[in-house]
Amino acid sequence: MFKRLVIKPNSYYDSIVLMRLARKVRNIDDVVEAQVGMATDLNKDAVREMGFSSEELEAATPNDLVIAVVAEDEGALDSAERAINEGLEGSVKREETAVKGEKTYATLSEAAAAGDAGIAAISVPGEYAAREAREALASGLHVFLFSDNVSIEDEIRLKKLGKENGLLVMGPDCGTAVIGGVGLGFANKVRPGRIGIVAAAGTGLQQVMSVIDSLGEGISEAIGTGGRDLSEEVGGITTFMGLALLESDSNTAVKVVISKPPHPSVRDNLIRALEDGSKPAVVCFMGEDVKAQRSESGKVLFAGDLEETAVLACRLTSGEGKERLHSDSELDELAYRLARTIDGEGFLRGLYSGGTLCHETLTILRRAGIDAYSNIAQDKEFLLTNPLESVAHTCIDMGEDYFTRGKPHPMLEPGLRIPRHIEEARHEDVGILLFDLVLGYGSHPNPAGVTAEAVKEARRIREDMGKGLVQIAVIVGTAGDPQDVEKQAGILREAGAEVLFSNRAATELVARIIKERGGARPCLR
Amino acid sequence: MEMYEQSFYLAAVNHGREFELIFKHRDTFRVHSVFTHAINLVAGSEFLTVLPLARGCGRDAATVAVSGDFSFLTLGVSIDDTVIAPTSSSLRLGKKAVIDFSDSRRWSSPLEAVNCLHLIKEENLAVLEQALTSKHRDLAFHVSGGIIEEIRTSLLENDAKGLDSALAGIIGFGPGLTPSGDDLVLGMSLTRSVFRVPGRDRDGIWEACVRKNLGRTSDLSAFFIKRALEGCAHETVERALFCVLTGKPGEARDAVARLLSVGATSGYDIGLGIYLALDWQRRYGWCSRGW
């Protein structure tokens, strides 16, 4: 008989792992007996009974792992030891996440000198970002400036310098762009096509692109401008350069502009520039109430929400009747069914990772006569005094500075939204939870998996309370995105949430539910 | 928005009372062990555990918002990494993992709501018995009926020596981080504690003999048993016990099923301990007596 004893000090392995391992080893040919376990007195006794005795065995403590094998020949012992080591190592294999062995450069100028890059993507902390951007422009590169917390003075200086040199400065605080078919920052995989977009709003752009893709059309280019580009001070430098590019680009047939309402002087220049161009355009100034559907010449269409922007652009491109992703009758039916599952006040709590989407929701609710509080409310009356405490109907932008100081953005780490999600579910007067998941490159690999845990927990809590809860998820994503939009939707549905693919539709669904249950209650002032 | 270089930033959703120890800087914790769905931290003989939200909380645990299939092994946390609190509401484990407690809620035990009971619900006990008999398990290591009988008779006869030797025969018995024997004792200890009133009921031979034999097993398992003696265990266990004691048969069935699915045999062994404790309580009142 051949015996082998191995002690692994301070080693902790799952009991499932150990039992499977013991079984596997016993099944090896010519292994007579095997024992794998923590070195407790009793287990050591068992090992002793197998015929082992040694100082090492005596000295082993219950915090150590003891492995004892008895076999007919040495070869079997070796196989056993190999199997054990593989089994133990396999159970703690750490998954590699870093990009291995790639050449890196110490500075931007070094990288610029090393090759022919045409654009620099900058996402360093704000206080250093302007300097890097300046260096990039000096090296003849276009700039994608993801960083925020860059002063407006620096923004103006950079954009003027860029313009003088025929270079685009996209940002600061520019979350998304698609240039030359490559998505920069947070971007979805979208079919190439004929729609060109200039956007001052990251997730707004992502929503429009995703709907365009779902409707079978595609984009030629998506140029981000950063949130302040259309302010009076900046004057739309990047927007106008972007529009000039789309005008001269033969791939672009339709132009789209997405932004918060610009400063009046800039707005006039912008509309004029679109009128002067040769291509039709769709404009979405999120938050503005659309007065006229079209401009005087009819070349510029005004959309009231992001989904409509995409629908109009698609219609202009292919001339076909393109429809919204979720029809009115679909929403009516859903609203009818869901409204019945909740009782009490049934307040809405919206938790958003995309700021533009939150803004859109507030806008659409207001149009429907429903007032909602928010941490990003334009109207002081509905600005939450404490962003951590919701009041009546509330929609929160959880990507806003207050929540992300010193922490990752919820698009990177959706788990950070979960405690609030569960907290809201505990309130009796809450009836509807609304939340967005933005897929695409750069975002978390499995936002639905994480959020589903909250959906399940919320359900459990409400069941204990004996109350109902409607949970609605808006997924912004395309079929080509790395997260697999269908799979993500499936995970959420299984957890018990309703899933829609347009924020406009989800908001209208919520509005219908609220009205179904007794109309939009005017909030106490 | 700040981009975080290669780190994992996890939001804690719930945490037990004891987890707050880490922020009081009374002891320096280090990483004791890392599994797919759990990380244990230790300082001296005190343990704390980090679990995914789906697994439930406990007095010595904290749950974090990750998906059901997320593996803690990808966090780059190793045994002996120190645990530091860079702020009063966050922890850093190893180089890359940060847990944010700023929105975490204090977890409260379902058992706190249980008052001293006089009656054990027969139908719920039957539910538990049924679940135990119908679960298939690998009997490579199993607590022999002989030992259980020894424990029973020792308790009945108030025989400290006999109980001591019987417990010596099961604590530390079986593979795994929490051996089968330990889990059985845990289930029994937790159940017993529910029937005892601190202050009124002094420790009996059960408490004495269990404590005496804790050196026979790993530090981690000993810690869990100590907690059970004090009336605390993981949420899944507490909930199962709570539902069996106070719930409708349907609730009890669900909670017991959940318990029995934990670990390879852990859940079963704990469930068996609960069953035996309740069975002997209704027959002999062993929990409420001085044994």
Next chain:
Amino acid sequence: MLTIKNWPPEGGVINVGSSVFAESMQEQGAKVYQVKWQPPAHGKAELIDILDKLKDRSDIDEANQRAIEIFSEAQPVLVGIGIARDVIPGFGDRMLLHAGPPITWEKMSGPLRGAVIGAILYEGWADTPEKAEDLASKGEIEYSPCHEHSAVGPMAGVVSPRMPVFIIENRTHGNRSYCTLNEGLGKVLRYGAYGEEVLERLKWMEKGLAPVLKKAIEASGGIDLKSMIAQALHMGDEVHNRNRAGTSLFVRAIVPHLVGLDFPQADIRRCLEFINSNDHFFLNLSMPAVKAMLEAAHGIEKSSVVTIMARNGTEFGIKVSGLGNQWFTGPAQVVKGLYFPGYSEDDANPDIGDSAITETAGVGGFAMAAAIPIVQFVGGTPDDAVRFSEKMYSITISESRYFTIPILNFRGTPTGIDIRKVVETGILPQINTGIAHKDPGVGQVGAGLVNPPWECFEKAIIAFGKKYANES
């Protein structure tokens, strides 16, 4: 009419910031140049301000080019051996030179103190170690850095008046530099040993070795050290921590001239055996050779090139070409590396020696890729050796025309450390070095890698900014 260049931008994306974006762009098929970004100047705003004023300055760039030119054209030749007090400029009567920046007895570490005591005994200024220590600590001895006298010394680097020194002449510019002869390994003065055997050996070197070698060197008409270093780099040396090839080349060059000399065969043999038994003999030639090259390039107005990096076991000091004779110092660091059996980091003395002059010249640690077997002594993998060399290109201005590294496609060694680049990138010069035991006289306990302290460069850039920030 607005023209927008290069749209859509071809050729790839430079990613400055989180690698999350780099990965996702690569996934989409884009060519990504990833910048391993750190906040410039350790994030200090006042330093960034200075850097911005010194950026894109053609006057500074021109000054640096001049400095590099001079360095490159210098031609160090070994011309002879002389007695320290006779040939080294400014050598006082009761003076001892030492490695590194200026230091007082109180601040000296173990090995340096030991070497000082040994030197005092060797000179006969005291006859016991206790009396020597007395003399050393009571202000009777004047201590001066080797570098202030155009000299360099490895480890403790102590030079006393009667010691023989190599004389190196820069044939292009005329300046000279000096260095003692390497004593060998084990219990030696440069590690702070001062026992009988040390003093005996020093005496033999003065009386037996130096005269023989001096004659042979003179007979040769001068030995070209620059080309010898260049060859050694192609043979697996980096001329700081690995000198075996250089030593062999030296022996090859000197033997023909030793053979014909009018000295007893036994004496000549003893000299050869001495040199042969010491793989680091060449270090005491490579150091003054590059010292002569660098000193010629020192003193160029507006040049931000580093011309000295040196340590005395307590402090690390640098000098910058355009900043005159000012030392910029910080605490000498602990060397991280491999220890001989029985020793550990607890036994180590902080970084010591003038040998970092090799790195200053772009060889030594900067040429690690030429000496891959060195990883067996300092730790790491062959890939690491290549990586360390490559990293140094980020902080230097130029690539040498004469010293090249075969495995990098004969790329010239990273030459001309620019303090602006060091502060901008946060990358510190990489030095390969031996580790001395902190107690005097024990000797070498290991070898490893070390950097200068950040403070040296911070102080230097502030001084440089004060002097040159405003263009004149």
